[in-house]
Amino acid sequence: MLRLRSDVRITPLGPEHADRMYRWMLDPVVASSVGLRRDPSPERTLAWIHGEPSARGNGVGRTGVYRAMAEGFAKYDLHKIWLTVHANNQDAIKTYLALRFKVEGVLRDEFWLENRRVDAYYMGILQPEFAELSNEIAN
Secondary structure, eight states: OOOOOSSOOOOOOOGGGHHHHHHHHHSHHHHHHHTOOSOOOTTGGGGSOOOOGGGTTTTHHHHHHHHHHHHHHHHSOOSEEEEEEETTOHHHHHHHHHTTOEEEEEEEEEEEETTEEEEEEEEEEEHHHHHHHHHHHHO
């Protein structure tokens, strides 16, 4: 059964998140996973959600993505949510698959990562698929 954390919230990104995200981006595992193309700085981190490296593997990302999906489908009446993720980011791919995203295509050589080209996956989920997931989580 998919477990979600109750302490993860989606909030508007603001300057108060910069320091925390900057620390995340300094972690080579995180920097590699998101495909950073430039050295991190506090200013650049304003485009990312908040979190702590010690939280990795505890469902923070999964829950955050789920809550963002729930808001997108409910508040904005979206039919589909899609994303791209580079092929080496297996943790993220595992999370997206657990949340019922489907691989819809491959963007060949899309990322420049660690001095080489890496494919990216185009993944998507439709509103009815999300509704089914939400029903399973609720029960």
